[in-house]
Amino acid sequence: MAVDVPSGFRFPAEWERHKQTWIGWPERLDNWRDNAVPAQNTFEEVIRTIAEFEPVTVIVSANSWTQVRERFKDNHNVRVIEMSTDDCWLRDTGPIFIVSRTGESSCQLCGVDFVFNAWGGVKEGCYVNWDKDAMIAWKILELERFKRYVSNLVLEGGAVSTDGQGTLLATEECVLHSNRNPNWSRDMIEKELKLYLGVEKIIWLPLGVYGDHDTNGHVDNLCVFVGPGKVVIHWTEDKEDPQYERSLRAFQILETSRDAKGRSLSIHKLPVPGPFYRTELEASGVISTSQAVDRKVNERLVASYVNFYFANNVLIMPSFGEPWDSEARKIFQSIVPERQIRQVAAREIILGGGGIHCVTQQQPEDA
Amino acid sequence: MAVDVPSGFRFPAEWERHKQTWIGWPERLDNWRDNAVPAQNTFEEVIRTIAEFEPVTVIVSANSWTQVRERFKDNHNVRVIEMSTDDCWLRDTGPIFIVSRTGESSCQLCGVDFVFNAWGGVKEGCYVNWDKDAMIAWKILELERFKRYVSNLVLEGGAVSTDGQGTLLATEECVLHSNRNPNWSRDMIEKELKLYLGVEKIIWLPLGVYGDHDTNGHVDNLCVFVGPGKVVIHWTEDKEDPQYERSLRAFQILETSRDAKGRSLSIHKLPVPGPFYRTELEASGVISTSQAVDRKVNERLVASYVNFYFANNVLIMPSFGEPWDSEARKIFQSIVPERQIRQVAAREIILGGGGIHCVTQQQPEDA
Numbered sequence: 013m014a015v016d017v018p019s020g021f022r023f024p025a026e027w028e029r030h031k032q033t034w035i036g037w038p039e040r041l042d043n044w045r046d047n048a049v050p051a052q053n054t055f056e057e058v059i060r061t062i063a064e065f066e067p068v069t070v071i072v073s074a075n076s077w078t079q080v081r082e083r084f085k086d087n088h089n090v091r092v093i094e095m096s097t098d099d100c101w102l103r104d105t106g107p108i109f110i111v112s113r114t115g116e117s118s119c120q121l122c123g124v125d126f127v128f129n130a131w132g133g134v135k136e137g138c139y140v141n142w143d144k145d146a147m148i149a150w151k152i153l154e155l156e157r158f159k160r161y162v163s164n165l166v167l168e169g170g171a172v173s174t175d176g177q178g179t180l181l182a183t184e185e186c187v188l189h190s191n192r193n194p195n196w197s198r199d200m201i202e203k204e205l206k207l208y209l210g211v212e213k214i215i216w217l218p219l220g221v222y223g224d225h226d227t228n229g230h231v232d233n234l235c236v237f238v239g240p241g242k243v244v245i246h247w248t249e250d251k252e253d254p255q256y257e258r259s260l261r262a263f264q265i266l267e268t269s270r271d272a273k274g275r276s277l278s279i280h281k282l283p284v285p286g287p288f289y290r291t292e293l294e295a296s297g298v299i300s301t302s303q304a305v306d307r308k309v310n311e312r313l314v315a316s317y318v319n320f321y322f323a324n325n326v327l328i329m330p331s332f333g334e335p336w337d338s339e340a341r342k343i344f345q346s347i348v349p350e351r352q353i354r355q356v357a358a359r360e361i362i363l364g365g366g367g368i369h370c371v372t373q374q375q376p377e378d379a
Numbered sequence: 380m381a382v383d384v385p386s387g388f389r390f391p392a393e394w395e396r397h398k399q400t401w402i403g404w405p406e407r408l409d410n411w412r413d414n415a416v417p418a419q420n421t422f423e424e425v426i427r428t429i430a431e432f433e434p435v436t437v438i439v440s441a442n443s444w445t446q447v448r449e450r451f452k453d454n455h456n457v458r459v460i461e462m463s464t465d466d467c468w469l470r471d472t473g474p475i476f477i478v479s480r481t482g483e484s485s486c487q488l489c490g491v492d493f494v495f496n497a498w499g500g501v502k503e504g505c506y507v508n509w510d511k512d513a514m515i516a517w518k519i520l521e522l523e524r525f526k527r528y529v530s531n532l533v534l535e536g537g538a539v540s541t542d543g544q545g546t547l548l549a550t551e552e553c554v555l556h557s558n559r560n561p562n563w564s565r566d567m568i569e570k571e572l573k574l575y576l577g578v579e580k581i582i583w584l585p586l587g588v589y590g591d592h593d594t595n596g597h598v599d600n601l602c603v604f605v606g607p608g609k610v611v612i613h614w615t616e617d618k619e620d621p622q623y624e625r626s627l628r629a630f631q632i633l634e635t636s637r638d639a640k641g642r643s644l645s646i647h648k649l650p651v652p653g654p655f656y657r658t659e660l661e662a663s664g665v666i667s668t669s670q671a672v673d674r675k676v677n678e679r680l681v682a683s684y685v686n687f688y689f690a691n692n693v694l695i696m697p698s699f700g701e702p703w704d705s706e707a708r709k710i711f712q713s714i715v716p717e718r719q720i721r722q723v724a725a726r727e728i729i730l731g732g733g734g735i736h737c738v739t740q741q742q743p744e745d746a
Contacts, residue, residue: 074441074463078514081521091521094462096441147445154448154458155522 018122018161021110023209024376025176025237026322032067033323034152034373035059036100037080039073042304043099043364045297054360056083058368061354063089066324071095098145101366104128104168106373107149110210121378122159124208125149126167131227132191138226138365139304165204166192170227170370173236178212178272180205181237185219185229213272217262221246222255223312226365233316233367235262238347241271246318247281255284280347282317283336289313294363319367327351330358330368385489385528388477390576391743392543392604393689399434400690401519401740402426403467404447406440409671410466410731412664421727423450425735428721430456433691438462465512468733471495471535473740474516477577488745489526491575492516493534498594499558505593505732506671532571533559537594537737540603545579545639547572548604550587552596580639584629588613589622591681593672593732600683600734602629605714608638613685614648622651647714649684650703656680661730686734694718697725697735
C-alpha cells in the first residue's frame with residue numbers, strides 16, 4: 013500500500029499569522045504541585061495573554077470542563093474543549109500544522125501526526141502511560157476536519173524550530189536519541205523530516221540545555237528562529253556553568269551554517285536566567301507516584317528565555333523575577349520591534365518540566 | 380441581572396437544509412443489550428445513511444473513540460468527537476438550534492440549552508445520574524463557537540415538533556408533567572417556548588404513544604410536522620388497542636386547529652406497527668443495574684413510523700420487518716415525493732427506548 017505523504021506543503025514559522033492557539037490544562041498531581049493550583053493560575057495568565065491577540069482553544073479533561081469553562085466565562089476568545097490527556101504539553105502532543113505552498117491542494121492546511129513516546133519511552137520517558145497524549149494530534153485534526161498525515165518517526169513539536177522558508181533547527185541529543193528512534197539513521201530521519209515538514213535543510217546542534225533530562229535537549233529551550241536568517245540562543249559567559257560548553261558548541265555550528273536560502277545566520281544571545289533550583293516546598297507539593305518522573309528537591313530547573321511564544325502581533329516571554337528579565341526583554345524588543353512584548357511569570361511551568369512555548373501549539377491561518 | 384434571551388430568531392423545520400447531523404453512540408450496558416453490539420451496528424447504519432446526504436458528527440466516550448474512528452475510516456463525511464455522555468440521545472440532550480430571521484444578528488445560528496433531567500428526574504427518570512448528558516448541549520455549542528441561550532425549562536428536543544413557520548406541536552403528558560416542570564403553569568411554559576424558540580402558536584395534544592413511559596409521551600413518537608400545514612400521526616383502526624383512544628384524541632384536536640399562519644392542517648395517518656414485545660432473549664442481554672430503568676421481558680415496545688428523520692434530500696424511516704413497512708413507506712413517498720426514502724431496521728434502537736429521530740440532532744445551515 014502506498015504511504016500517504018504530504019506534497020506541496022510547507023511548515024510555517026511561528027511568527028506567521030495564526031488562526032488560533034491550542035493549549036492544554038495542567039491536571040496531573042504527580043507533576044504539578046499543590047493540587048495543580050499554582051500551575052493552573054499561571055496557565056490562565058498565559059491563555060488570557062494569548063487571547064488578547066488571537067483565539068485560544070483549551071483542552072481539558074471531562075472532570076475539569078465546567079470549572080475551566082467558568083473560569084474563562086468573561087473571555088469570548090477562549091474556547092474550552094473536552095479531550096482526554098496524560099498531561100498538557102500541546103507543543104509536543106498536538107499536530108504540527110503545515111500549509112499548502114500553492115493554494116492548489118484540496119486542503120489549504122493539514123497536520124502531521126508524529127509518534128509520541130512521552131519523551132523517551134517506557135524506561136526513560138516522563139510518564140509510564142501516554143495512550144491519551146498519543147491520540148491528541150489525531151483528535152484535534154479530526155475535530156477541525158483537517159487532513160492528517162501519519163509519520164512513524166518519534167518527534168515532538170518542541171524538538172524542531174523552523175524559519176518557514178525551508179530550514180529546520182534540531183538537536184542531535186534529542187532527535188537522534190536511542191530512546192526515540194533507535195533504528196533510524198541520521199539520513200533516514202533527515203529524509204522523513206524533509207518529506208513531512210516540507211523543509212530542505214536541517215541544521216543539527218549537538219546538545220540541548222543542561223539538565224533538560226525530560227526532553228533530552230529540545231531545541232526550543234536552546235535555540236530557535238525569530239525571523240528569516242535570525243536565531244536566538246540560550247547563552248552564558250560563565251565558563252563554570254555546565255551550560256557554557258553546550259551553548260558554545262551550538263554557537264560555533266550556527267556561525268558557519270547557511271540556511272535553506274543560502275543565508276548565514278544572525279545570532280542573538282539571550283542570557284541564561286538563574287540558575288534556579290527546586291525548593292523543598294516545591295518538591296514536597298508534588299504527589300510522587302510510580303507513574304511519572306520524580307521532581308527532586310534542589311535539582312536545577314530548565315529555565316530559558318528561548319522558550320517563548322509568538323502569537324499574532326505579540327511575543328510572550330517568561331519572566332523569573334530577576335534582573336535578566338529586563339535584559340532579555342530589551343533583546344527581544346530590538347529583534348522584533350514591530351511586536352508587543354509581554355511577560356508571564358513562568359516558574360510554575362518550569363517546575364513541571366517545560367516553558368511557555370511547550371504548552372502552546374499554533375494553528376496557522378490557512379489563507 | 381437581565382436574562383439573556385434570543386431575539387429575532389426562529390426554530391427551523393427539520394426538513395430545511397442542514398449543515399450537519401449530530402448523533403451519539405450507544406455504550407451503556409444497562410440499556411443496550413449484548414454489550415451494545417447490535418445497537419452499535421444499527422447506529423452505524425443510521426450514520427452511514429445520513430452521511431450519504433450530509434456530514435455527521437458522532438460523539439463518543441474517550442474509551443470508544445479509536446474504535447469508532449476506525450469503524451468509519453472509509454467515510455469522509457463522518458467526524459468522531461470525544462465527549463462524555465450518560466447515553467446517546469442527542470435529540471434530547473443536544474442543543475436546539477435556532478437561526479436568525481433577518482441575518483442582521485451578530486450570529487446567524489445559535490443554540491438553546493434547556494434543562495435536561497433524564498426524562499423525569501431522580502424518581503421517574505431513565506437513569507439516576509445525568510451530569511454528563513446535561514452538559515452536552517453546552518459542549519456542542521462551545522465546540523462550534525455558537526452562542527448559547529439558557530432556559531430554565533425542562534425540555535427535550537423530542538418533546539416538540541415545529542413547522543419552521545411559528546407553530547409548535549407538543550403533548551401535555553410530557554411537557555406539562557409534574558416530573559418535568561411542576562412549578563410552571565401552562566401559560567408560563569407557553570411564554571418560555573415562544574421566547575426561546577421564536578414560535579407564536581403551540582398546539583397541545585393531550586397524550587403521547589401508549590407505553591412510552593421513558594419519555595412520558597414525546598410528541599416525536601405520536602405526531603410531527605412533515606411540511607407547512609401538514610402532519611403525520613401514529614394511527615390505528617383497532618379499537619382494542621390502547622393506542623386508539625390516544626391517537627383519536629390527538630386527531631380531533633388537530634382537525635380543528637389552525638397553525639401560526641392560520642392554516643388548517645392536513646393530517647396523514649401512519650399505521651401503528653406491531654405491536655411488538657421485548658423477547659426474553661432481548662431482555663436477558665441487558666445488564667440490569669440500579670442505575671437505569673429495567674428493560675422487562677414481554678413489555679410492549681414503543682415502535683412508531685412517526686419517529687423518522689429528515690436529512691438533506693432524504694427521509695430516513697424505521698422498518699420493522701413487517702407489511703406495514705411498505706405501507707408507511709408509500710405514505711411518506713406520497714407526502715414528500717421530492718425526497719428519497721430510506722429505511723433502516725430500527726428494532727435495536729426501539730429496545731433502548733427511542734427511535735431514529737431520537738438519536739439525531741440537525742444543525743441547520745446558517746445562511
